[in-house]
Protein backbone atom coordinates (compact mmCIF):
# COMPACT_ATOMS: atom_id res chain seq x y z
CA UNK A 1 0.00 0.00 0.00
CA UNK A 2 1.40 3.39 -1.01
CA UNK A 3 2.01 6.11 1.53
CA UNK A 4 -0.77 8.71 1.65
CA UNK A 5 -0.69 12.07 3.41
CA UNK A 6 -3.84 13.77 4.70
CA UNK A 7 -3.21 17.31 6.04
CA UNK A 8 -5.60 18.22 8.84
CA UNK A 9 -7.30 21.57 8.41
CA UNK A 10 -7.69 21.75 12.18
CA UNK A 11 -4.31 23.51 12.12
CA UNK A 12 -5.21 25.73 9.15
CA UNK A 13 -6.71 29.24 9.16
CA UNK A 14 -10.47 28.61 9.50
CA UNK A 15 -11.26 32.01 7.96
CA UNK A 16 -9.58 30.93 4.71
CA UNK A 17 -10.25 27.20 4.44
CA UNK A 18 -10.47 27.01 0.64
CA UNK A 19 -7.19 28.94 0.27
CA UNK A 20 -5.57 26.71 2.87
CA UNK A 21 -6.75 23.62 0.99
CA UNK A 22 -5.26 25.04 -2.21
CA UNK A 23 -1.84 25.27 -0.55
CA UNK A 24 -1.59 21.44 -0.49
CA UNK A 25 -3.58 20.69 -3.68
CA UNK A 26 -1.74 18.40 -6.08
CA UNK A 27 0.63 17.26 -3.32
CA UNK A 28 -1.62 15.87 -0.59
CA UNK A 29 -3.65 12.71 -1.20
CA UNK A 30 -6.49 13.82 1.05
CA UNK A 31 -7.75 16.81 2.97
CA UNK A 32 -8.54 15.72 6.53
CA UNK A 33 -11.56 17.49 8.01
CA UNK A 34 -12.06 17.12 11.77
CA UNK A 35 -15.74 17.38 12.70
CA UNK A 36 -16.06 17.90 16.48
CA UNK A 37 -19.29 18.43 18.38
CA UNK A 38 -18.14 19.47 21.88
CA UNK A 39 -19.81 16.31 23.27
CA UNK A 40 -17.82 13.32 22.04
CA UNK A 41 -14.71 15.52 22.35
CA UNK A 42 -14.26 18.77 24.30
CA UNK A 43 -13.88 20.93 21.21
CA UNK A 44 -16.22 22.36 18.57
CA UNK A 45 -15.16 22.82 14.96
CA UNK A 46 -17.54 22.60 12.02
CA UNK A 47 -20.36 20.51 10.60
CA UNK A 48 -22.06 19.45 7.40
CA UNK A 49 -22.85 22.94 5.98
CA UNK A 50 -19.19 23.94 6.10
CA UNK A 51 -18.09 20.58 4.67
CA UNK A 52 -20.61 20.99 1.82
CA UNK A 53 -19.18 24.44 1.03
CA UNK A 54 -15.62 23.15 1.24
CA UNK A 55 -16.39 20.25 -1.09
CA UNK A 56 -17.46 22.73 -3.76
CA UNK A 57 -14.25 24.73 -3.35
CA UNK A 58 -11.51 22.10 -3.19
CA UNK A 59 -10.03 19.62 -5.65
CA UNK A 60 -8.39 17.25 -3.12
CA UNK A 61 -10.57 14.34 -1.93
CA UNK A 62 -12.01 15.06 1.50
CA UNK A 63 -11.46 12.66 4.40
CA UNK A 64 -14.02 13.46 7.12
CA UNK A 65 -13.20 12.33 10.66
CA UNK A 66 -16.37 12.50 12.73
CA UNK A 67 -15.60 13.06 16.41
CA UNK A 68 -19.27 13.34 17.28
CA UNK A 69 -21.97 11.60 19.26
CA UNK A 70 -24.51 9.64 17.24
CA UNK A 71 -22.44 9.15 14.06
CA UNK A 72 -25.05 6.56 13.03
CA UNK A 73 -27.40 9.47 12.39
CA UNK A 74 -24.99 11.92 10.72
CA UNK A 75 -22.26 10.00 8.89
CA UNK A 76 -24.14 9.14 5.71
CA UNK A 77 -24.85 12.85 5.11
CA UNK A 78 -21.14 13.53 4.71
CA UNK A 79 -20.86 10.74 2.15
CA UNK A 80 -23.94 12.00 0.30
CA UNK A 81 -22.37 15.47 0.24
CA UNK A 82 -19.34 14.08 -1.59
CA UNK A 83 -16.71 13.28 1.04
CA UNK A 84 -14.67 10.39 -0.38
CA UNK A 85 -13.90 8.96 3.06
CA UNK A 86 -16.03 9.16 6.20
CA UNK A 87 -14.74 7.88 9.53
CA UNK A 88 -16.86 7.13 12.58
CA UNK A 89 -15.61 6.36 16.10
CA UNK A 90 -15.94 2.92 17.72
CA UNK A 91 -16.65 4.61 21.05
CA UNK A 92 -19.59 6.57 19.63
CA UNK A 93 -21.25 4.29 17.08
CA UNK A 94 -24.16 2.15 18.29
CA UNK A 95 -24.78 0.44 14.95
CA UNK A 96 -21.36 0.46 13.27
CA UNK A 97 -22.06 -2.22 10.65
CA UNK A 98 -25.18 -0.47 9.40
CA UNK A 99 -23.42 2.91 9.34
CA UNK A 100 -20.25 1.66 7.63
CA UNK A 101 -22.40 -0.05 4.97
CA UNK A 102 -24.42 3.13 4.46
CA UNK A 103 -21.21 5.12 3.93
CA UNK A 104 -19.99 2.61 1.35
CA UNK A 105 -23.37 2.57 -0.37
CA UNK A 106 -22.94 6.29 -1.02
CA UNK A 107 -19.62 5.60 -2.74
CA UNK A 108 -17.31 6.77 0.06
CA UNK A 109 -14.66 4.79 1.89
CA UNK A 110 -15.82 3.64 5.31
CA UNK A 111 -13.46 4.59 8.12
CA UNK A 112 -13.51 3.31 11.70
CA UNK A 113 -11.54 5.11 14.41
CA UNK A 114 -10.22 3.89 17.75
CA UNK A 115 -9.12 6.13 20.60
CA UNK A 116 -5.72 5.33 22.13
CA UNK A 117 -7.23 3.18 24.89
CA UNK A 118 -9.58 1.19 22.64
CA UNK A 119 -8.27 -2.28 21.76
CA UNK A 120 -8.20 -3.31 18.12
CA UNK A 121 -8.83 -7.01 18.78
CA UNK A 122 -12.40 -6.27 19.86
CA UNK A 123 -13.13 -5.17 16.26
CA UNK A 124 -11.46 -8.00 14.33
CA UNK A 125 -14.85 -9.26 13.09
CA UNK A 126 -15.69 -5.81 11.79
CA UNK A 127 -12.61 -5.50 9.56
CA UNK A 128 -14.38 -6.69 6.35
CA UNK A 129 -16.79 -3.76 6.74
CA UNK A 130 -13.96 -1.22 7.03
CA UNK A 131 -11.90 0.47 4.30
CA UNK A 132 -9.68 2.42 6.69
CA UNK A 133 -8.88 1.85 10.34
CA UNK A 134 -7.92 5.12 12.06
CA UNK A 135 -5.75 4.66 15.12
CA UNK A 136 -5.62 7.84 17.18
CA UNK A 137 -2.11 8.60 18.37
CA UNK A 138 -3.35 11.37 20.69
CA UNK A 139 -6.57 11.76 22.65
CA UNK A 140 -9.00 13.21 20.11
CA UNK A 141 -10.04 16.84 20.38
CA UNK A 142 -7.06 19.07 19.72
CA UNK A 143 -4.14 19.49 17.36
CA UNK A 144 -0.58 20.02 18.52
CA UNK A 145 -0.48 17.28 21.17
CA UNK A 146 2.54 15.00 21.63
CA UNK A 147 2.52 11.67 19.80
CA UNK A 148 1.67 8.67 22.02
CA UNK A 149 4.34 6.03 21.44
CA UNK A 150 2.21 3.57 23.39
CA UNK A 151 -0.07 3.21 20.35
CA UNK A 152 2.71 1.72 18.19
CA UNK A 153 2.06 -1.91 19.29
CA UNK A 154 -1.60 -1.43 18.37
CA UNK A 155 -0.59 -0.27 14.88
CA UNK A 156 1.50 -3.45 14.53
CA UNK A 157 -1.35 -5.58 15.81
CA UNK A 158 -3.82 -3.92 13.43
CA UNK A 159 -1.50 -4.53 10.46
CA UNK A 160 -1.14 -8.17 11.45
CA UNK A 161 -4.92 -8.66 11.76
CA UNK A 162 -5.49 -7.02 8.37
CA UNK A 163 -2.86 -9.29 6.79
CA UNK A 164 -4.22 -12.37 8.56
CA UNK A 165 -7.61 -11.80 6.93
CA UNK A 166 -6.09 -10.90 3.55
CA UNK A 167 -7.87 -7.55 3.56
CA UNK A 168 -6.92 -4.24 1.92
CA UNK A 169 -7.80 -2.09 4.94
CA UNK A 170 -5.73 1.11 5.11
CA UNK A 171 -4.31 2.00 8.51
CA UNK A 172 -4.41 5.71 9.26
CA UNK A 173 -2.65 7.41 12.17
CA UNK A 174 -3.71 10.79 13.51
CA UNK A 175 -2.17 12.96 16.19
CA UNK A 176 1.37 14.18 16.68
CA UNK A 177 2.43 12.83 13.29
CA UNK A 178 5.48 14.85 12.27
CA UNK A 179 8.99 14.53 10.83
CA UNK A 180 10.15 13.05 14.15
CA UNK A 181 7.39 10.42 14.46
CA UNK A 182 6.16 9.44 10.99
CA UNK A 183 8.87 6.82 10.38
CA UNK A 184 7.92 4.97 13.57
CA UNK A 185 4.30 4.86 12.40
CA UNK A 186 5.24 3.63 8.93
CA UNK A 187 7.54 0.95 10.31
CA UNK A 188 4.70 -0.25 12.55
CA UNK A 189 2.39 -0.64 9.53
CA UNK A 190 0.52 2.63 9.03
CA UNK A 191 0.05 3.82 5.46
CA UNK A 192 -2.18 6.91 5.73
CA UNK A 193 -0.83 9.80 7.77
CA UNK A 194 -2.82 12.74 9.13
CA UNK A 195 -0.72 15.77 9.99
CA UNK A 196 -1.97 19.12 11.25
CA UNK A 197 0.73 21.23 12.84
CA UNK A 198 3.48 19.45 10.90
CA UNK A 199 1.88 20.77 7.68
CA UNK A 200 -0.06 23.96 8.46
CA UNK A 201 2.35 25.07 11.16
CA UNK A 202 5.00 25.43 8.44
CA UNK A 203 5.63 28.30 6.03
CA UNK A 204 5.54 25.83 3.13
CA UNK A 205 2.72 23.30 3.70
CA UNK A 206 3.23 21.62 0.32
CA UNK A 207 6.94 21.15 1.04
CA UNK A 208 6.06 19.75 4.46
CA UNK A 209 3.75 17.17 2.85
CA UNK A 210 6.52 16.12 0.47
CA UNK A 211 9.02 15.81 3.32
CA UNK A 212 6.63 13.69 5.38
CA UNK A 213 5.93 11.44 2.41
CA UNK A 214 9.65 10.93 1.76
CA UNK A 215 10.26 9.99 5.39
CA UNK A 216 7.37 7.50 5.46
CA UNK A 217 8.40 5.96 2.15
CA UNK A 218 11.96 5.57 3.37
CA UNK A 219 10.98 3.87 6.63
Ligand SMILES: O=C(CO)[C@@H](O)[C@H](O)COP(=O)(O)O
Nearest residue numbers: 010140141143144176196197
Ligand atom coordinates in the same frame (compact mmCIF):
# COMPACT_ATOMS: atom_id res chain seq x y z
O1 LIG B 1 -8.17 14.54 15.08
C1 LIG B 1 -7.28 15.25 15.46
C2 LIG B 1 -7.29 15.74 16.85
O2 LIG B 1 -8.40 15.20 17.47
C3 LIG B 1 -6.17 15.50 14.55
O3 LIG B 1 -6.53 15.44 13.20
C4 LIG B 1 -5.34 16.70 14.80
O4 LIG B 1 -5.76 17.80 14.07
C5 LIG B 1 -3.94 16.40 14.39
O5 LIG B 1 -3.15 17.51 14.63
P1 LIG B 1 -1.60 17.36 14.88
O6 LIG B 1 -1.43 16.53 16.10
O7 LIG B 1 -1.05 16.71 13.66
O8 LIG B 1 -1.15 18.78 15.04
